[in-house]
Amino acid sequence: xxxxxxxxxxxxxPDTQLAHVFHTHLKxxxxxxxxxxxxxxxxxxxDKRIEQELKDCDYFILLMSENAIASEMVxxxxxxxxxxxxxxxxxxxxxxxxxxxxxKNVQISYDLSGYLNKIQKRFWETDDDTTIILNEIISIATGxxxxxxNLPVQNNNTPEVKNPFANHPVNLNIHDEKQQLRQHxxxxxxxxxxxxxxxxxxxxxxxxxxxxxxFEQLSNQYNSAAGRAVVxxxxxxxxxxxxxxxxxxxxxxxxxxxxxxxxxxAYTLVQAGIVNAQYFGVDWNMLIAANQIVVQYLPQQVTIQxxxxxxxxxxxxxxxxxxxxxxxxxxxANNQYQPNMGNGQxxxxxxxNLYQQLANGIAQIFS
Numbered sequence: 001x002x003x004x005x006x007x008x009x010x011x012x013x014p015d016t017q018l019a020h021v022f023h024t025h026l027k028x029x030x031x032x033x034x035x036x037x038x039x040x041x042x043x044x045x046x047d048k049r050i051e052q053e054l055k056d057c058d059y060f061i062l063l064m065s066e067n068a069i070a071s072e073m074v075x076x077x078x079x080x081x082x083x084x085x086x087x088x089x090x091x092x093x094x095x096x097x098x099x100x101x102x103x104k105n106v107q108i109s110y111d112l113s114g115y116l117n118k119i120q121k122r123f124w125e126t127d128d129d130t131t132i133i134l135n136e137i138i139s140i141a142t143g144x145x146x147x148x149x150n151l152p153v154q155n156n157n158t159p160e161v162k163n164p165f166a167n168h169p170v171n172l173n174i175h176d177e178k179q180q181l182r183q184h185x186x187x188x189x190x191x192x193x194x195x196x197x198x199x200x201x202x203x204x205x206x207x208x209x210x211x212x213x214x215f216e217q218l219s220n221q222y223n224s225a226a227g228r229a230v231v232x233x234x235x236x237x238x239x240x241x242x243x244x245x246x247x248x249x250x251x252x253x254x255x256x257x258x259x260x261x262x263x264x265x266a267y268t269l270v271q272a273g274i275v276n277a278q279y280f281g282v283d284w285n286m287l288i289a290a291n292q293i294v295v296q297y298l299p300q301q302v303t304i305q306x307x308x309x310x311x312x313x314x315x316x317x318x319x320x321x322x323x324x325x326x327x328x329x330x331x332x333a334n335n336q337y338q339p340n341m342g343n344g345q346x347x348x349x350x351x352x353n354l355y356q357q358l359a360n361g362i363a364q365i366f367s
Contacts, residue, residue, distance in 0.1 A: 002141040004033045005057035005093065007077045009068040015100060018063055021130060022137075029138045054080050059141060060093040064121075065100040075112050082115045094140075097121045098133060104300075120311060123304040177252040178202050184253075197293065204290035205252065207282050208259035211266050212238075214280045226320035230313045234262060237309070244302045256294050257302060263287055265310050269317070 004026055008019040019035050026033040034053045040046060054060075060081040068074045081093050097116055101124065122133050182198045189197060212234060219227025237243055238258050247254030267284070269275045277284055295303055 001030060001032050002058040003053075003056050004031055004059045004061060004137075004141065005053050005077075005081070006033055006035050006061045006063070007068075007074055007081075008035075008063040009065060009071045009074055010037055012065060012067040015063050015065045015068060018100060018124065018130070022061065022134065025134055026138065026141075029142060031138070031141055050077070051080075054084060054093070057081075057093045059137070060095045061137065062095060062097045062116075063100050063124075064097055064102055066102060066106055068100070069102070069106070069108055069112060075109065075115075078112060078115045095119055096137060096140075099123045101125060122308070125301055125304065177205075180252045200286055200290040201256075201293060203283070203286055204263070204294060205255045205259050207287065208255075208262040211280050211282060212262050215262075215266060218275065218279065224317075224320065226317045229316050230265070233313055234265070237261060244305055245298060253297060256297055257306060260291070260294055260298065260303075261306050261310055263291065264306075265313055268310070268314060274317070 006019050006022055008015045010016055016037075020038070023033045023035045023038055034057065036046070036050060039053075040049050054077065060078075062068075062074075062078055078095070081095055085091055085093060085095065095116070097119055099121055122129075122136070124130065124133060178198065181201055182194065185194055185197055185201075212231065215227065215234075216231045218224075219231055241248060243254075243257060245254050245257035266275070266280055267287075270277045270284075298306075
């Protein structure tokens, strides 16, 4: 029976509630979870029990909320789990970090960033994510899925996201799509920025098909079953009328998620040194700049799910390359690591701040 240590910030919402839900359902799955405030008995030595549980555990779940990453106790538990992992011949405990409503721009300490470097994370934003994440943890620990119901952690009173494109026509031709982009951007941009950003976003959307075609040709050239599988999964997503950001609802903007998953998957392979940046025949400088604007348009939950999908696709390639593949990440000034197209160091791109000027205007549209 696998033992699972759950590290979280006590007396913090939704950390405590999420830890208790995890504890309950991991136990139902036949696992042996440990939550300090649940499992430490009255009068028991707190420090000794935690140290023993860390030594005995097979998996270490880290619930990374903004309060948790500022907690010295939580950081110390991560440090100890990392040390035990390095010392163990079986590489136990396996650290499973979960971002719990952690803002993208939050500053993570240098030590904590170092402990979690190159470890894949998951993201919890709403109750809908609880079952998904629990299923994955149970699958890792037992090889089976047993959680099927939606598991409430918090009252979800989040208002429906405003769709600023609701009255925009869909199924437009190329020329009309470009005009739709320009018309919308003109609500908060003026020339010459209006022209520049319109061209940038239009290129981002329309060049995605070329990148996918080149990816397919490369997979066939090297007889890569993994590459062909990834291309097939991308095409399935592109052809799904009910994808995360559907064109039927958002018009030309509904193509942004399609372009995002293609460009970021290809670019991560460039970062990893698997594919030459010039192979795809696109202007990565423009795509990198446009990518920063696109993520302002896409709802955060969409971006999180796209990121998860991309990492799963890259995992297929990792298996074919003998698990030697590891996407590199660019380190920002505040010691965070930005995945995907980031600031483009892989192709020598010096990021400008143009997209930052758009953030407020775009954010207001969704408010």
